Amino acid sequence: MTSPLFDSPGPRARRRIRTVTVVAVLAGLVLVALAVRQFAINGELAAARWAPYGSWPMWRYLLGGLGGTALAAVLAVALAMLAGLVLAFARVSRHLALRAPARVYVEAIRVVPLLLLIYFAMFALPRYGLDLPLLWKLVLPIAVSRSAQFAEIFRSGFRSLESGQGEAAAALGMRPHQAMRYVIFPQAIRRVVPALISQTAGVVKDTSLGIVVSYAELLESGKVLAGYNRLLIQTYLVIALLYFAINYALSRLARAIDARQRLAGPGSVSSPPPARRGRGRSRSAAATSDAGPRPDRVKA
């Protein structure tokens, strides 16, 4: 049991739990039955409406969309990570001239919806002579908006290391940038790998906005397909399933790495400081959230 809320139940509690279990399962079954009935009434269950999804041409088309999603996501993650790293270095810099603009950028981007950035790339940039290809009208806004999140992740990685690490490096005669390069950075990167992966899942979700720029990623392909075969529900459910498979795999991966790192714990990486313990507790939230951890704001 993962919750601190109850200890192991006694015989009476066990009986009560059994009763509630049965009731819950029955209620669940009734709900599913009602949903299926609603589908059946409207003829959405007819085999003919699902059969196309057993055929290859349909899947070939959707796999094409999946390829588009993968391409957009990989490009966006690469760009956002690079930009995020630069921003994070700027934010921990000793020079105010670097620190301040990076901070303003991160805070500003956080309060602008991605879709607004996409519309800006679609309708504003061309007017000023910058007409990007479709793919980039999607990828660039995603990279801009996610770069702020990646920056915060990297920065929280730097901050999660105890100050002793930097001090020890200084005692060995390292300059600050050397301490960053040889001591802090390698350790920090290891710690934020799970958060980076869950952020990637967030980017995959962002690429579904290809539907507004008409870039042929998964959701846009689904829209086109549904317009063509009129199997609206079926198509979007299959699409949803594909997104679920990708992102579930990513979030499991993030959690697995997180768990392994915490097992490896003190031996490989230095023992977690209090700040990290606070982070660790809410880690399950951080690891699956595409909002990304903002430990600087979480005053636990």
Added chain:
Amino acid sequence: MNGWGDHLGTFAEGALNTVLLTVFSFAGAVTVAVVITAFRICPVRPLRAFGTAYVELFQNIPLAVWLVLFVFGLPAVGISFGLFTTAAAATALYMASYYAETLRAGVNAVGAGQTEAARALGLGFGQSLAAVVLPQALRAIVQPLGNVTIQLLMNTALAAAVGVVELTEAANRINLVLAEPLPVYIGAGVCYAVLALMISAGTALTERKLAIPR
């Protein structure tokens, strides 16, 4: 810069819709999240499994997909509300998974000893949850809840993709007529920033209210 006056109405309507979407989605999301969290920390396994399944399902599928499924899919199975309500419901159910994650993190952050002490004092499961655990959990997660709410505000923009005229869509339409993209989109951006600042301020205020007096 002519003709701005005619468009202020559209802009105001968009801003109002964004605010309404945010408020309704917030109320819906928090309500659902409380129920889901109750499921997730419940000793009954099927209920716990349901809570987990909910969070995984909504979090791993993009909001844009939920929006098209709700807006175009539900009418096909004979269920329909208005466009605005449907968009708000999809956003609420999607964001509920994030609120639920945050709430659970808060509950887990309260030490097991707190419950044990409450139980030792003779409080039941529900009582110790309501009187001891939740107040402490809430204090710990006000900040993250504020962040999720800002996230929710940002996500209401996606309603534009299914045709709700909120701030982003309003900016879009005004730009189609005026062809003045820079001031229009920046104006919308500033509007979002102001709304986000208001949420931040609300968060700070709540945090001060909940703080333990020293």
